[in-house]
Amino acid sequence: MKAKRPSEVLASLPIETAAGTFIAHYSTSGLAALDFPRSSGRESAQTSLPKAAEVRHWHALTTKAVKAVLNGNTPAELPPLDVSRGTEFQQRIWEELLWIPCGETRSYGEIAKSVRKPKAVRAVGGACGSNPIPLLIPCHRVLAANNKIGGFGGGLDWKRKLLAAERITLL
DNA sequence: ATCGTCATATGAA
């Protein structure tokens, strides 16, 4: 409906972790998307580092942040997040997710209430589903009511894994 | 406890 401005992607860089190789996509404004490891192993990431020192710095931050989350810790610092292609509503939801402390969870309904739209519970789910930057925007900490697992775009197994890393137990 | 159905907000085609 609103802002749909596909910022140009400057670089797609790999992030090697014990869980696989993530791929971070950077635009002129910051980190624009983060992909889960692909089981087929085909990486479309470029191997050469971009010339812009800024991007290299962002990637360093992203790499540290991703590894921190995989270990169940809170990232010390995040790179700038380019959420310019999201709608205003989505950006508001994503920002809200950022405030969820490591180890805690919220329900879709709780998120909806915190943005003063208590009825927009399904819309919250939709916003989480279109979250371009999983892990750093902790959509995995959002569960359905009654501590039910809910869903996860990148695969439910990932959600369970991330929750387990933070020692979050499902009822 | 599980299942079906409806209400409601938002986004995509």
Place this chain on the structure above:
DNA sequence: TTCATATGACGAT
């Protein structure tokens, strides 16, 4: 506009 949702509440098994 119509259709699809990573929900939630409620009522009927």
